[in-house]
Amino acid sequence: MKPKITIKIIAKELGVSTSTVSKALRDSHEISIETKERIKAYANYYNYRPNNLALQLRNQKTKVIGIILPKIVHHFFSTVISGIEKVANERGYNIMVCFSNEQQEKEIETINVLTNGSVDGLIVSIAKETLRNKELNHFYNLIENEVPLVLFDRVHSSIECDRVIVDDVGAGYKATKHLVNIGCKSIGIITTPEHVTVGLDRLQGYERAIKESGKKINKNLIVNVDEDKDIYEQIKVLFNEKIDAIFAVNEIYAATAIRIAKEKGLKIPQELSVVGFTDGLISKYSSPSITTVVQHGFTMGEQAADLLIDRIENDKTEKAPQTKVISSNLKIRESSKA
Amino acid sequence: MKPKITIKIIAKELGVSTSTVSKALRDSHEISIETKERIKAYANYYNYRPNNLALQLRNQKTKVIGIILPKIVHHFFSTVISGIEKVANERGYNIMVCFSNEQQEKEIETINVLTNGSVDGLIVSIAKETLRNKELNHFYNLIENEVPLVLFDRVHSSIECDRVIVDDVGAGYKATKHLVNIGCKSIGIITTPEHVTVGLDRLQGYERAIKESGKKINKNLIVNVDEDKDIYEQIKVLFNEKIDAIFAVNEIYAATAIRIAKEKGLKIPQELSVVGFTDGLISKYSSPSITTVVQHGFTMGEQAADLLIDRIENDKTEKAPQTKVISSNLKIRESSKA
């Protein structure tokens, strides 16, 4: 990389001091018109651009926000990034994206690296392993050190910071209620292990809707998928039960369920209705297209970024942490008959 | 954000100089054992971590690589990021991800921001608008200034830098050949506008395979999709022709074609075989699952990162630009009969 032109060089070449150059470039009234012209012309000719690092060090702010996600090859998460980036960009920030790969160790490491001056604040969705272990010290430390932090989607109530979440309970309720409304009598649910809060919440919504319809909760209709094992086989078990509907807490589970149903010769939606979660490409393009709870990931990203940047820039206003609940809605498609 | 502890503070508190603290923490032999112990204990107690910004400024390197992509809510691109991140992480780098949104203006702006000291090098996939305009000055400037640069997937031959590309011609050939082999007589292709090189290359492979099979190229069987208009309608036109197979240069086009085929009552693969590109979730989970050219995005990301970091770290070895061609292979699924 060729060395870039600096204020120092300009100063030396033009026989003035660095202060003069700096002031001239910022159009200070302290500098005479002629000198300003001379300096600007030179700077312009050599395409001078101030060095970011130096500015960041001097201003004690980076104008960068760190994002830590469990993974990225994932429609919802990449959509959120997209929303964050839009707002960040509008408000003059760049984003630095890192992944925890669902591992606590990497999450901790990444937080450490980023908070050593590389970013002004953090937007995080917690890794599964961390949620399972309930080892949240690295987050408590962030709070302790007053690092601007926004958690989204995968959050934890003991971490006192701004949050952006989906109304997962409500969404689970809506999805299940829809199935009840179209006449389904025996509704199964495919969800995550209990430590993943989003899955737990959606399950709660499911249970409320079931009870409301006057039925009891049947444990056999609840599948908690352990992603370390074979997903397909775990879901298949559900088909041993007599069911006429499935609510899956994500796209993959829904698509897998549909595949199994087809293999079993079940007609969708005539014999089995399916509702998924996350309005990704699978739901849209698979056939039958899948009724889903749309999560508005882009909006979540936007809100998270706004919350974070507000927090960064209004350090004075020690406002209490906010929680933004993004309401989800059902997009009804072919997999559940109207 | 609470002020972090610095070497200066430690020095003042312990009544020594900053040099001593710095040396002690790096275990220099110049410092006595006792002093080292004292300083380390103090630093450890207060959880001292060196400030990245200061290090970057001093070392004149950031250990950050910039990534500029046309978009992120896209299976292939997010997979590439994933590969880049893996290697970057292993080799001690962080990634800063930005998007051009396919717009030349934003691409230029982003390049400018990132190269003002924020990153040590750049991995870019060129925006469609840039390719259309053929305005590549911002890339020529990078080369001129010897900024380490790796282009992937969407490249341009006039930019002299390392590249990682798919053998798009070969992939297009393989896909079409497969259709020919299974007995298809009239094969349509759904591709991009001509300025997108990847689409053009795949078309070239298609044409070669068609000619090889002893047929003429029929212009009516070639659809160049303009993404600013309605994709569905443009693809629909192809169905006016008598076809028994379609090669689509991406997942969305393939899925859309399948949808239209189903609406028209065509059986897949009995009456129409379909081959897509990019082995994303749609291809895998849609039904029928779609035969696709798998692009190995993860590998591409890994290679791109390795090329870039090599370039960054071996500034001395003025090696000629390399081009890595990642060969793709066909994953045969239900949408094309064997």
Place this chain on the structure above:
DNA sequence: TATCAACACGAAAACGTTTTCGTCGCGTTT
């Protein structure tokens, strides 16, 4: 006792900015 090496540490520069606070010279005012 004078010399020298080794030891343990500090001063200062450097990375590239911005900003506060001089300071010099010149013209105007009383």
Place this chain on the structure above:
DNA sequence: AAACGCGACGAAAACGTTTTCGTGTTGATA
């Protein structure tokens, strides 16, 4: 003629490191 003000610029500190080059003290050696 002395005082004052102002225009135009420079010196220096600051952000947090690392590293080169001193320098003062101690103990051993000649």
